[in-house]
Amino acid sequence: MGQRHNEICHILLKYLMEENKIKKACCFEPSRWTLGRMRTNAIPKQTNGNDCGVFICKYADFLSQGKPFTFRRCDIPVIRKVMVWEMVQQKIL
Numbered sequence: 374m375g376q377r378h379n380e381i382c383h384i385l386l387k388y389l390m391e392e393n394k395i396k397k398a399c400c401f402e403p404s405r406w407t408l409g410r411m412r413t414n415a416i417p418k419q420t421n422g423n424d425c426g427v428f429i430c431k432y433a434d435f436l437s438q439g440k441p442f443t444f445r446r447c448d449i450p451v452i453r454k455v456m457v458w459e460m461v462q463q464k465i466l
Contacts, residue, residue, distance in 0.1 A: 416442050427453050
Protein backbone atom coordinates (compact mmCIF):
# COMPACT_ATOMS: atom_id res chain seq x y z
CA MET A 374 0.00 0.00 0.00
CA GLY A 375 2.86 2.32 -0.85
CA GLN A 376 4.92 1.87 2.27
CA ARG A 377 8.67 1.30 2.17
CA HIS A 378 9.96 -1.81 3.89
CA ASN A 379 13.47 -2.39 2.57
CA GLU A 380 14.07 -5.48 4.72
CA ILE A 381 11.15 -7.40 3.21
CA CYS A 382 13.29 -8.90 0.40
CA HIS A 383 15.62 -10.49 2.95
CA ILE A 384 12.69 -11.76 5.00
CA LEU A 385 11.08 -13.31 1.91
CA LEU A 386 14.35 -14.92 0.83
CA LYS A 387 14.81 -16.42 4.30
CA TYR A 388 11.24 -17.76 4.16
CA LEU A 389 11.89 -19.34 0.75
CA MET A 390 15.07 -20.94 2.05
CA GLU A 391 13.24 -22.44 5.04
CA GLU A 392 10.35 -23.69 2.90
CA ASN A 393 12.79 -25.27 0.47
CA LYS A 394 14.68 -26.98 3.28
CA ILE A 395 11.47 -28.43 4.74
CA LYS A 396 9.75 -29.43 1.51
CA LYS A 397 12.62 -30.24 -0.82
CA ALA A 398 15.25 -31.39 1.70
CA CYS A 399 18.03 -29.75 -0.28
CA CYS A 400 20.06 -26.58 -0.19
CA PHE A 401 18.72 -23.34 -1.57
CA GLU A 402 21.29 -21.19 -3.39
CA PRO A 403 20.59 -17.61 -2.29
CA SER A 404 23.62 -16.39 -4.26
CA ARG A 405 21.74 -17.23 -7.47
CA TRP A 406 19.00 -14.73 -6.59
CA THR A 407 19.05 -10.98 -7.06
CA LEU A 408 17.31 -9.07 -4.32
CA GLY A 409 15.63 -5.83 -5.15
CA ARG A 410 12.51 -3.85 -4.87
CA MET A 411 10.57 -1.76 -7.30
CA ARG A 412 9.70 1.90 -7.07
CA THR A 413 6.32 2.18 -5.41
CA ASN A 414 5.00 4.27 -8.30
CA ALA A 415 5.83 1.41 -10.72
CA ILE A 416 3.33 -1.07 -9.28
CA PRO A 417 -0.46 -1.07 -8.89
CA LYS A 418 -1.48 -0.37 -5.30
CA GLN A 419 -4.36 -1.59 -3.26
CA THR A 420 -6.36 0.98 -1.34
CA ASN A 421 -7.92 -1.32 1.22
CA GLY A 422 -6.89 -4.02 3.64
CA ASN A 423 -8.54 -6.99 1.96
CA ASP A 424 -7.09 -7.22 -1.57
CA CYS A 425 -3.50 -7.99 -0.57
CA GLY A 426 -3.67 -11.67 -1.51
CA VAL A 427 -5.00 -10.91 -4.99
CA PHE A 428 -2.35 -8.23 -5.54
CA ILE A 429 0.46 -10.54 -4.37
CA CYS A 430 -0.72 -13.34 -6.67
CA LYS A 431 -0.87 -10.97 -9.65
CA TYR A 432 2.55 -9.51 -8.85
CA ALA A 433 3.98 -13.04 -8.74
CA ASP A 434 2.16 -13.97 -11.97
CA PHE A 435 3.48 -10.97 -13.88
CA LEU A 436 7.00 -11.16 -12.41
CA SER A 437 7.33 -14.87 -13.19
CA GLN A 438 6.50 -14.15 -16.83
CA GLY A 439 8.74 -11.09 -17.03
CA LYS A 440 5.75 -8.92 -17.91
CA PRO A 441 5.24 -5.32 -16.80
CA PHE A 442 2.43 -4.72 -14.33
CA THR A 443 -0.45 -3.79 -16.59
CA PHE A 444 -3.29 -4.60 -14.23
CA ARG A 445 -4.96 -1.82 -12.27
CA ARG A 446 -6.75 -1.52 -8.99
CA CYS A 447 -10.10 -1.41 -10.83
CA ASP A 448 -9.28 -4.83 -12.41
CA ILE A 449 -9.17 -6.62 -9.04
CA PRO A 450 -12.85 -7.71 -8.90
CA VAL A 451 -12.51 -9.50 -12.26
CA ILE A 452 -9.08 -10.90 -11.35
CA ARG A 453 -10.56 -12.28 -8.12
CA LYS A 454 -13.35 -14.04 -10.06
CA VAL A 455 -10.85 -15.52 -12.53
CA MET A 456 -8.72 -16.78 -9.63
CA VAL A 457 -11.73 -18.47 -8.04
CA TRP A 458 -12.64 -20.10 -11.37
CA GLU A 459 -9.05 -21.32 -11.81
CA MET A 460 -9.02 -22.84 -8.33
CA VAL A 461 -12.36 -24.57 -8.76
CA GLN A 462 -11.47 -25.85 -12.24
CA GLN A 463 -7.86 -26.59 -11.26
CA LYS A 464 -6.79 -24.95 -14.50
CA ILE A 465 -4.78 -21.77 -15.11
CA LEU A 466 -6.10 -19.53 -17.85
